[in-house]
Amino acid sequence: MFSLSHSINQQYAGTNLNIEEADNNPNQQYLIKFSKVQPYGFPFKLGISVINWQEESINRVTEFTTPINIGYDLLKQKLFIHFSGEAFGKFKPVQRGFGVRFYNENCILSTKIPLNFKLFEIVRFKKDLFEVINLIENIKFTSGKTEIFDLVDNQKLYEEDHTILTMLFDKSKYYTSKQDFLDNIPQKLAIYYETEIVQSNLEDRIIPAGLLLYRPAWNNNFKFSGNFLISTSSVNFKDIAKDLTIEVTNAKINSNNFENNINLLYKGKLNDFGNNNIDLLVDSQFKLKPGFIIGSLEFIKKYYDKQTYLFKLSDNKLYKDFNNELSYILNNNKQYNFSIFEDREYNFNLNINLVTELNKLTRAQINALSLYSNASGFNITNETIVNALKDSYSKGTIIINNYSRIIDVLSAYIYGVGDFKDFSEESKEVYGNALKSFLKTISDHPNSSNLIDASIEYVFDLSDLNKAKIGNIDDINKLIPLYYLSLYQAAVKKVQPGENVKEKIMELIPNVNQKILEECILDELR
Structure with a gap:
């Protein structure tokens, strides 16, 4: 690893590397830079530590004050990128001091690639290294505690307890190159996602995160876990929507004022002639916790207030009437006793099908649209056919x-x-x-x-x-x-x-x- 580190330092250390494949237009460039690399992890890990990693685009700079470790774990047989520590995301010009400070515990992107004869064969005979994709058992992203602070006043903007993201794809086909992969995409992709957001004040905030710190940054506090399965019979990525199935199972959301357990199934088929056949099934059990309705109305009011200047320009009476009613309800919420809807279980079911034949027929069918709490509720069925011929x-x-x-x-x-x-x-x-x-x-x-x-x-x-x-x-x-x-x-x-x-x-x-x-x-x- 000393030889590899020396070679990397000679060729790339202190140099701006443009990772965009676009032209030399500075508005399109995305530059990475580091001061040096050094060996890391021997004897159980073969890796390097990247010192002073930086990312730069036309309007932002990201700087890591803690080394980023890249390598292969011999015991766990995993290829990994590991970061734990502090980083800064700054808007240009950086002299203004606008941006954020990140703190991250054990952020790891890893890929399980077992040591076997096939791996040595690919490396030894210098085959297309893309063939290694066939040996990948899973791709996993894990992160411990993550915090984001404003650089101006050090206010904590975001806290995440943990995140786990695991992906496994169908390996029934052996890929010989990147182009082979793009022309024959995997037929199935399984995803597990879990996270817990402890605090979030990110509404209307843009976070200069950079590549290695990027992730969904949610605006609400909640816990989530769920399994996703995406499957298709299409072989080319551009045709994936022509035959796509998305299945969500046992997805659980738990926030301060809402609990939900949802299963969802989407099946869609369409062709080049504009014909399609889409099914959507949703089975959800949820609970509204105390304060949910008032909180939701306050959120809607806040959103509408942001649009006020637009509606003032158009003198929209519908908006004004709605906004006045919303304000009245919020100012007199005690007389409405919304608690009767809260702290109780609900069951929601949706089963719909949409079929279209271009310039001939559209058939929308609601097999079930129901909402119940105990024995009280409703169920709606519908079949609507718009037929150009009948x-x-x-x-x-x-x-x-x-x-x-x-x-x-x-x-x-x-x-x-x-x-x-x-x-x-x-x-x-x-x-x-x-x-x-x-x-x-x-x-x-x-x-x-x-x-x-x-x-x-x-x-x-x-x-x-x-x-x-x-x-x-x-x-x-x-x-x-x-x-x-x-x-x-x-x-x-x-x-x-x-x-x-x-x-x-x-x-x-x-x-x-x-x-x-x-x-x-x-x-x-x-």
Whole structure:
């Protein structure tokens, strides 16, 4: 290793090396530089220590104050790059002092390559060294504690407890060169990813990390672990989307206000003629912890506030109304009692299929779209066909289990915003009861023994929406009058003996159309 170190020092030490394959345009260059290398790890490791490693691009510089160790571990039979210590990422011009300081414990990128006859044969006969890829058992990145500090005020911006990333690819084919690999990519790639983010204040921050320090830097505190399997029958990388399967199993997320366990399966096939067939299945169990909803609303408000200047320029009324409602909810959040949705388990399932034939047919099918907490929730199915040659339609079912309880819970929020928030509590109760009555009326089994569920089968002729059927209503024009009738009937039940019926109803449902109200009264009298 002394001879190798001496040779490297003679040829490369103190020299700017451009690792970009582009032209000599300085805006495209990415330079690396080091002061010297020295032998490292003997006798159990064959390696070198790279002293004062630097990376430089058009707008940033990364400097490592701790050596980077590169070599082969004879005992573990692994090729490795190891860094543990301090580094600095600085924006140009560096004299301004803007940037970050990194601290990293045992950051290791390693590749398991067993010592065997085949390895010696490749090296001895000076074959294409790319053949070594066939001997790789796995590629692994591990990192212990990682911290990032601002150079200006030394504020801690980021802390990561650990990260593990493991990759294994299909080795059914033997590759003889890089081009052979690109022309016949592995059919499967298995990935395991695990991390724990302890602290993150990186929102809106750009971190000059450099090559050896780069990784996903998340904006939230959480723990994550999951298995990913990517497979394809395509042989060329550019065709991978033509036949791609992505499977995520047992992915777990745990943060301060959210827990989730998710399994996902994506299957996609498409051809050069614009035809495709895509399946997506999601099975998720999650829990909203206390404070989740308020935290989410505050995040949305913060995002919208950043866009304020754009919406001011466009005088967007929709934005202003939404922003005003959001501000009201946050300023009066105690009256909404969001805790009823939190600290409970939910089950979410999605099963969809999309098929397209260019200039002929599009078929979108929802086999299941459901969200449940215990026995309360909903499930939606749908099939929508847009056919250039035949009729187009959309049909399916909506099942709401324990619908009355769901409306009772949601009414506090539905009728707590917009114009409704100024209504009396008695008036809000009328609207909630009317909605329950309306749903049960149009349900396919309004008078059945099943008093807690609503089932609505629907069919839309996309060429003529007037032919729509929703539940047991075969004329879409009847829906609004039917809702107002339910509203009127719910209000009538609140009228006390001796009260003026019309005045009381107008008090309870002040936004009702006068003409529609009179029609409802006439319908009742018939």
